[in-house]
Amino acid sequence: MGRKKEPEEEIDTDAWMATFSDLLSLMLTFFVLLFAMKSVDQGKLQEALGYFQGGIGILQSGKNMPVMPPDSQVFDPRPIKEFSPDQVQKMFNTKRLHGRGSIRREGRGTVISVSSGFLFASGQSHLRPEAMEILDEIVLLTQGAEHAIQVEGHTDNLPIKSALYASNWELSVARASSVLRHMLKDKKIEPKRFSVMGYGDSRPLEKNDTPGNRSKNRRVDIVFLK
Numbered sequence: 001m002g003r004k005k006e007p008e009e010e011i012d013t014d015a016w017m018a019t020f021s022d023l024l025s026l027m028l029t030f031f032v033l034l035f036a037m038k039s040v041d042q043g044k045l046q047e048a049l050g051y052f053q054g055g056i057g058i059l060q061s062g063k064n065m066p067v068m069p070p071d072s073q074v075f076d077p078r079p080i081k082e083f084s085p086d087q088v089q090k091m092f093n094t095k096r097l098h099g100r101g102s103i104r105r106e107g108r109g110t111v112i113s114v115s116s117g118f119l120f121a122s123g124q125s126h127l128r129p130e131a132m133e134i135l136d137e138i139v140l141l142t143q144g145a146e147h148a149i150q151v152e153g154h155t156d157n158l159p160i161k162s163a164l165y166a167s168n169w170e171l172s173v174a175r176a177s178s179v180l181r182h183m184l185k186d187k188k189i190e191p192k193r194f195s196v197m198g199y200g201d202s203r204p205l206e207k208n209d210t211p212g213n214r215s216k217n218r219r220v221d222i223v224f225l226k
Contacts (some may be wrong), residue, residue: 112138112221112223113222114219115219140188147224153220154172155217156208156217157217205217
């Protein structure tokens, strides 16, 4: 008499879905945590993603995965491809340059104003060493622009008492020329884009009625013409 055949054990073909669901839940939690963080360390992120990718992983390479950068207001004096007034304003907002200059927009273009008191000694047209550093940074930030650039010297209305300059007209031209020569020294901007003007006290920003207002009027403007 033949041996009775035992019934085959039924296999649950859906059992793998429970494990896969658990894995998806873990992955979802992982990425929710990433997006909840203000900033992510790139090295640690790549290390963590390594557990989910590679020869037996289920994810594609995450090397180009974007990470949200932290907030930053730090001035970055590296060259930029286009002229950015906001970058120049950030420079003037730093502690060492606060109150030394400003940037404004006019109908003729964008104007960078730098205080003459910061650039020069009283009645002089030779640039201070610290002024040269700032002009270098301005060149770095604006060399990508294609505008024509006009450098303008301005004074207050007090008559000059100097053997070097007969009037504020001559002083304003000499100061604008000093700024121009320094901006051209490294040949990062084409000379043909520049022009120089000296306006003396004929174009004040404020009335020349207080020491503070006269200080604002003593300036060199670097104008990026439209």
